[in-house]
Amino acid sequence: MIRPRALDLFGGEGLAAYGYALAGFDVTSVEIDPERIANHVRHPNVTVVEGDATTYPLDGYDVIVGSPPCTDHTTRAPLAELARGGDSGTGWMLPHTVNRLRAWGEATGGLWVVENVEGAKDVMGSPLVLCGTMFGLTDGGWHLARHRLFESNALLMTPGPHRCRRTGVRIIGVYGDLTKNDRSCGGRSRPGGDMRASVERARRLMQAPWASPRGLALGIPPAYTRFIGEQILDHLGARQATAA
Numbered sequence: 001m002i003r004p005r006a007l008d009l010f011g012g013e014g015l016a017a018y019g020y021a022l023a024g025f026d027v028t029s030v031e032i033d034p035e036r037i038a039n040h041v042r043h044p045n046v047t048v049v050e051g052d053a054t055t056y057p058l059d060g061y062d063v064i065v066g067s068p069p070c071t072d073h074t075t076r077a078p079l080a081e082l083a084r085g086g087d088s089g090t091g092w093m094l095p096h097t098v099n100r101l102r103a104w105g106e107a108t109g110g111l112w113v114v115e116n117v118e119g120a121k122d123v124m125g126s127p128l129v130l131c132g133t134m135f136g137l138t139d140g141g142w143h144l145a146r147h148r149l150f151e152s153n154a155l156l157m158t159p160g161p162h163r164c165r166r167t168g169v170r171i172i173g174v175y176g177d178l179t180k181n182d183r184s185c186g187g188r189s190r191p192g193g194d195m196r197a198s199v200e201r202a203r204r205l206m207q208a209p210w211a212s213p214r215g216l217a218l219g220i221p222p223a224y225t226r227f228i229g230e231q232i233l234d235h236l237g238a239r240q241a242t243a244a
Contacts, residue, residue: 003024003025003026003045004024004025004026004062004063004233004236005025005026005027005028005060005061005062005063006020006025006026006027006028006061006062006063006064006065006229007027007028007030007056007058007061007063007064007065008020008027008028008029008030008065008066008067009030009053009056009064009065009066009067009068009097010030010031010053010066010067010068010069010093010097011029011030011031011036011040011048011053011067012031012036012040012067012215012218012219013036013039013040013041013208013210013211013212013215013219014029014040014041014043014046014048014210015041015206015208015211015215015219015220015221015222015225016065016067016115016219016220016222016224016225017029017040017041017043017046017225018041018043018046018208018222018225019221019222019223019224019225019226019227019228019229020065020225020226020228020229021043021045021046022222022226022229023225023226023227023228023229023230023232023233024229024230024233025045025062025063025229025233026045026047027045027046027047028047028049028061029046029047029048029049030049030050030051030052030053030056031048031049031050031051031053032050032051032052032053034050036215037050039210039211039212039215041208041210042210053066053068053093053097054093054096054097054100058100058101058104061110062110062111062236063110063111063112063113063232063236064101064104064110064111064112064113065112065113065114065115065225065228066097066101066112066113066114066115067114067115067116067220068090068093068094068096068097068114068116069090069091069093069094094114094116094120094123094124095123097114098114098123098124098125098151101114102153105153111152111153111154111232111235111236112152112153113150113151113152113154113156113228113232114150114151114152115148115149115150115220115224115225116148116149117147117148117149118147118148118149120149121149124149124151125151126151127149127150127151128149128150128151128152128156128157128158129147129148129149129150129158130147130148130150130158130224130227130228131144131145131146131147131148131162131163131164132144132145132146132164132205132206132221132223133145133162133163133164133169133171134158134159134160134161134162134163135159135221135223135224135227137205137206137207137221137223138205139197139201139204139205140201141170142170142171142172142195142197142201142205143163143164143169143170143171143172144171144172144173144174144197144205144206144221145164145171145172145173146173146174146206146220146221147164148220148224150224150228152228152232154231154232154235155235156228156231157231159227170195171195172195172196172197172201172205173194173195173196173197174196174197174202174205174206174216174217175196175217176196176217177213177217178196178197178198178199178202178213178216178217179198179199180198180199180200181198182195182196182197182198182201183195183196183198184196199213199216202216203216205221206219206220206221206222207221207222207223208221208222
């Protein structure tokens with residue numbers, strides 16, 4: 001059986017690419033940073049190429065996905081620190097990518113998905129919101145609360161409701177400068193306060209044992225993109241059946 005081809009723009013350390021590969025795609029992941037390429041997931045259905053995701057050719061793929069830099073859109077101060085002040089000069093890449101993929105989809109009929117943080121909602125349109133609590137991502141009684149937005153020209157559904165604001169659910173986040181120990185970050189914005197995961201717990205919560213601390217802080221759980229990818233495969237199957 002021939003696996004559909006997906007192009008993953010702004011591939012980072014391959015967390016998103018890994019999920020799409022698990023869903024059933026052959027993934028070409030484009031990343032410009034050699035350090036992040038060195039930390040990229042190794043998977044037989046993922047090919048990593050060094051290149052500029054803002055200009056990389058889009059021809060020849062069934063699906064195009066992308067995770068443009070989020071640091072200029074995040075509301076998380078510790079994550080903004082990774083951008084040395086919260087203004088990394090990459091904020092233009094999200095609207096550029098959304099507009100570019102919309103035009104590609106309209107011209108070719110291809111499907112596309114763009115992912116980013118909650119602060120990017122106004123740029124993205126009407127995105128789907130996913131959270132780790134929808135996927136049962138837990139470790140030691142802690143539930144991963146990690147909201148990410150997905151905009152697409154395909155109809156996408158969630159796997160269920162959020163649990164991150166339910167009473168009695170201990171939640172924890174993965175962001176900022178991860179250390180060897182969990183940390184309380186103060187505040188009572190969510191039940192149980194605001195906890196930040198250590199590096200090793202973050203790897204378990206996000207199911208990305210290869211990822212560096214920076215890769216974890218900036219990436220998304222592969223469970224998200226596997227779920228999205230399986231829905232995209234259903235859309236592709238329906239399209240092929242209609243064409244036949």
